[in-house]
Amino acid sequence: MKDRLCDLQQSAKKEMSLSALVERLGEEWPDTSERTNLLNKASSSKVNTFLTHVDELVNDMNGMETLLDKIKDWHWKIIVEPGDHPEMNVQLDDAVASYTTMLYKTQAALKSLNAGVEVQFGKPTDESAQTVEARIRRNQVMTLTKRLQGLLIAFNDEQLTYKDKCKRKIQSYMKISDNAVSEEDLEAIIEKGTLFEHTKVLMLAERDKKALYDEVKTRHEDIVKLEGSIKELHGLFVELATLIQSQVQ
Template structure:
C-alpha cells in the first residue's frame, strides 16, 4: 500500500510535467497564430491598396480622374456601376478597362469582407487565448498544490513507517526483558524454596 502511494506520487509529478509541456506548447502556438494572423492582415491590406491603385490608374486611362476620397467612396458603396456612370465609350479598350475595373472592385469588396471576418476571428481568438490562459494558470496552481501535498504526504508516510518499525522493536525488547525478568524471579523463588 505504501509503495502504491509512492507510485501515485510519481504519476502526479509526470502529470504536472505534461501539463507544463502542454501549457508551453499552447503559449507558443497562440503566439505563432497571432503572428500569422497579423501578417495575413497586413498582406490583405497591402493587396487592397495595390488594387485600389490599379483601379485609379485604369480610371485615368479611360479619361476619368478621381481623388482618393472619391475612390474610397466608390469602393465603400459596393456598387460597381458607379464606375460606369460617366464612362460610356464604344471602343474595345474602354470596355476592357471597364470590365477590369469592375472585376477589381469585386475583388476589393471580397477582400474587405474577409478582412472584417478575419478581424472578428482575431478578436475572438485573443479573447479565447486570454480566457484559456487564466484557466491554465489556475490548473497549474492546483496541480502544484497537489504535488506539494503529495510530497508532504510521502514524508509523513516515511515517518510513520519509521515510527512503526521503532515501536515494534521497542515492543519486542520490552517482551524479551519481561520474559527474562519473570525467568529470573521464577529462578530466585525456585532457589529460595529449594534451599529451605
C-alpha cells in the same frame, strides 16, 4: 525532479514534433523514478491523443503557410497582368476560402486542447511528473495559439495590401479615362456602390477601353470581397487574443 521545460522550448523551435520530443527526453534522462513517471504518462492513451492533435495542428499550420504564399503569388499576378482573369480569380477565391476555413478549424481545435489543459491544471496532485506534463501541455498550446495568431495577422495584412493595390489600380485606369478621382472620393464611391456611374465613359467600342472597364469592374469586385473577409477576420482575431490572454493568466 529537474524542470526540463527550457529544453522542450529549445527543441520545439527546431520543429520537432511533441511526440518525438517525449521519446528524446526518455532517452536522455537517467533511468530513475522521475523518468519512469514521465514515460508512464507519455504512454497513456490521453497523452498520445494530445500529441497526435498537436502534430496535426502543426501540419495544418505548415499547410496554411504554403497556401498563403500561393495567395500572394496570385495577388501579384492579377495586379501586374492587365485584364480580367476568370480562372485565376476562381483559384484565388478557393484558396482564400480554404485558408479561412482552416483558420476557424485550427482555432476550434486549439480551444479544445486549451480547455483540456486547464482542467488538468485544476486537478490537485502531488506528483511532480504530472505537474511538469501539465506545464508542457500548456506551453505547447500557447505556442501553437501564438503561431496561429501570426498566420491570421499575416493573412489579414496581405488582404489589406491587395485591397490597397486594387484601389490604386482603379485610380490609375480612371485617370487614363480622364475621369480621375482622389483616394477619399474613391472610398466613398466604392462604399456607395456607384463606381460604375463613374466608369461609363470606358464603355466604348474600342477594345482597349473595354478592357479598362473590365479591369476596373474586376478590381472593384475584389475590394468588396476583401472588405467582407477583413471584417470576418476581425472577429476571429479578437477570439484568439482572448484565448492567449486566458493562457497567460
